[in-house]
Amino acid sequence: MPPYTDTELMITRAAQELEDGDTTLVGVGVPNIACNLAKRTHAPELEMIYESGTIGSNPSQLPLSIGDPVLASNAKSVVPMTQSFGNYLQAGRIDVGFLGGAQIDREGNINSTVIGDYDDPTVRLPGSGGACEIASNTHRTIMITPHTKRRFPEEVDFITSPGYVGGRENRKELGLRGGPEAVITDKGVLRFDESGEMYLAAIHPSSTEAEVQEATGWELTVADDVSETRTPTPEEIALIREDLDPDGIYTE
């Protein structure tokens, strides 16, 4: 086994975005492992909520879906979706949301709906699920995604989940809370500047600035103080491989 895989680096990097005491809306797969890793390391008071309505979940094993019974057994509370979305998410009670998608653009808008024309798509994707709500109502969102030119167009084909649409100020005026905080890829970490445009903040040891630019659909600004991502510690890797994803479902 290598000391760490690309996915394991993304997981450990994503975990660092979480602060102790944060309430986070968790997705399955990689975000779930990142949240559980944070909870077992620097953020023991992390509160995990799933859009299925489980509040303060404490899963005994890796959930197969966001509706897995392990998310309800031993949770602090379970509520109908009208409430997980209404009383929690829309009410601003969730700090961090994880988002996925097929495309993310310069303003952090995410597309998980269609590739191509909406009415005659090349690829029909699953759609929003709760993503539109998560992007609109959490205080900060984090995206974890492979870094390829197709996934990073200058403008997405369909805005499923609004980022800094028209800039940070415009987002605020639209009544949208928070906004994209970080995009964690297999090449680096991207953040958003004062105007709401994505820039390169850190590069993973395995990658270069040129490679990142090559995999991005527009001329990407690079931070003056662009840093190198810290590699996973042996303790983090042991937690992931032994406890959080022992069958390597998401990390191999």
Added chain:
Amino acid sequence: MPPYTDTELMITRAAQELEDGDTTLVGVGVPNIACNLAKRTHAPELEMIYESGTIGSNPSQLPLSIGDPVLASNAKSVVPMTQSFGNYLQAGRIDVGFLGGAQIDREGNINSTVIGDYDDPTVRLPGSGGACEIASNTHRTIMITPHTKRRFPEEVDFITSPGYVGGRENRKELGLRGGPEAVITDKGVLRFDESGEMYLAAIHPSSTEAEVQEATGWELTVADDVSETRTPTPEEIALIREDLDPDGIYTE
């Protein structure tokens, strides 16, 4: 003890308004006894709902208020008020509602808010509670009230609970469901004609047409086929006195 009191006659008469299988929104006091009497006689499948959110209550004793624990213990369901009012009452799932109030007028509008001017009232009454909703959303409403000129003005001082405001057609056009079905007083039973105006449908044995007119604030139409109210049976009186209100809290 007399064979029956005025209140006992009103209770037995009100019970007859209920059909087996009706779902009824019950108030405490006299309506509660009427509903329980109906359930124990001709309407065993009567479903009793209280605005406090108890569904299918089966009280072991007379509740002290619409929030009494006997309404929740052994109920079929208990829901928050957003749901008892939203999913049940507003959704049209309740057939019959009982209403009280200080005044009822020619169109069946009820006032339980103020006597006199709203901003400088002579008497400040409790207000709507759920009465406005009950009057707007059930399929039929029944009022039980003493019959006096002050309680039966031509127009109420404040419409808390809309009756046939501007007539049956207008009520319908406003989007209001159902409407007043019967007003049961200590002198007779009043109903509403095709235009939505109250008329005298039955007179209690202890009263006369002239007495009813004398206690009503407008010239009351009398039905051509005005009948005499049937008196309570010994069985009904036994049920009321022995089981439903053994301490005579509401019936003496």
Added chain:
Amino acid sequence: MSKLRDMEGAIDAAVEDGQTMYLGGFTHLIPFAAGHEIIRQGYEGLTAARATPDLIYDQLIAAGCVDDVVFSWAGNPGVGSLRAFRRAVEEEVPHAIGLEEYSHFGLVTRLEAGARHLPFLPLRSYVGSDYIEHNDAIRLLENPYDGPLNEIPVVPALNPDVAIVRAQRATEDGSAQLWGILGEIVEAAFAADTVVLSVEEIVDEDVIRSDPNRTFIPDSVVDYVVEEPYGSHPSYAQGYYGRDNEAYLTWDEQSQSHDGTQEWLDEWVYGVENRREYLEKLTPERLLDLEPKTNYATPIDMGEY
């Protein structure tokens, strides 16, 4: 994180003069102990919102704490009038109070809008009534869809500065389970900026986590937790004690005059340090008579996966 305080500390930390306050509980689980502590601490200028003001707001009004009441039914449930409330409205004693009036569904819908961070919610009440004319906050909105309704009433969100709610059991950090009549308690807790939770019993987190569907109030909305057995007396706590009707009748009697209310407050509120001393003034018979027989719910199996 434990948020445990005694009632004095919790009220002192949570309540300020001039706030909008919501004491939750529809006839059930009324936070009487908290209300009495507010009176003892002598707050003024409160806007007291509550569907059913009940005895507790009548007492707060008699004590002079309240300038405005937002409500939907102001009565002594099953008994009659709220005499102090009426005296304030009709005779301005101890001082005039302002009223903002809804029906029950209107007021709980306001809390629901507040809980969900919506500016308003629609409901099918008020049409044909005189409410809209007398309450500018109830407005009509055009229905943007085809259908029989052209307009629908809406009510604005209510977000109290502080809500005080009761539950049967909770953890020290405030994850609370309640049963029996829920009323508008949960919506009030989610709508308020600051929440004081007062419970019959503090329990281990395991108890709460064993039945998550019953946890209607999560710790994340709660700021202070008070363990206060019999804290809802003379209202009731399902499974713990019944309503003490004698107290409702006594208040009806005492509150016939303003002086009578002050006598009562002197004895039962100002004259005691806390709820414990209040309870010690009740006779044992009276408390014993309120106890229901045990009647457990059939358990459910959540499964361990």
Added chain:
Amino acid sequence: MSKLRDMEGAIDAAVEDGQTMYLGGFTHLIPFAAGHEIIRQGYEGLTAARATPDLIYDQLIAAGCVDDVVFSWAGNPGVGSLRAFRRAVEEEVPHAIGLEEYSHFGLVTRLEAGARHLPFLPLRSYVGSDYIEHNDAIRLLENPYDGPLNEIPVVPALNPDVAIVRAQRATEDGSAQLWGILGEIVEAAFAADTVVLSVEEIVDEDVIRSDPNRTFIPDSVVDYVVEEPYGSHPSYAQGYYGRDNEAYLTWDEQSQSHDGTQEWLDEWVYGVENRREYLEKLTPERLLDLEPKTNYATPIDMGEY
């Protein structure tokens, strides 16, 4: 009044060609047995509404029962795509389907509006997204109150002709208790004109009445009751069985071609009479592996007053 039927009878009585149908359950308590019976009875032209179409709608689409899908997330949860759904959208196989698309909150809010007999409800989604442009049913309404928001999106009520929902236990007349993830099940039951309730177990009314706060679906909204153990397999029933992930992976494999879906339907749907025969085709090991350990909730005392 007993409303008990077998699944064949309930579906036959409740479902008609061309209806709008909602099978409730967010990943949990999915009414698979009912869905298979719909396929067996060969309905056509259905508008299939569901937040998460999941395998059951993929199978209904593959079987040709569905003309339109109203949804918010069309995937195989934790596995990948819904291949039959995609084939219908992208290649019109077995025939083209129409899509009406929301986000999760939008769709459950539509059910909530339907359950409450409201023409619409507001929510703070869709602003800044491309939904409004592509779905005419999502509209903007002026906020009639002062505040930072000038406009707010609204979604129209959804009142399905028929909803089919699952619960762990119910009486013969349909008062149902469910626990674990509730999703949008209760809202769907209240919103629909006709409701089929399918449960793991029929219980005595005493069981239900012992814990009324857990009765989320009352008999008054239910038309037909079916006792169907394992009726949610391969999804799960909290406390009864877990998700059978093998079935989700098998469908992913089988559904790579339209022919593959037909083979699967021939074997598991058309080839069996009912759910009992379907279950008999599973190996005992497979069912045993889905059983959780017993894990009872701490009981509550409702009190007998």
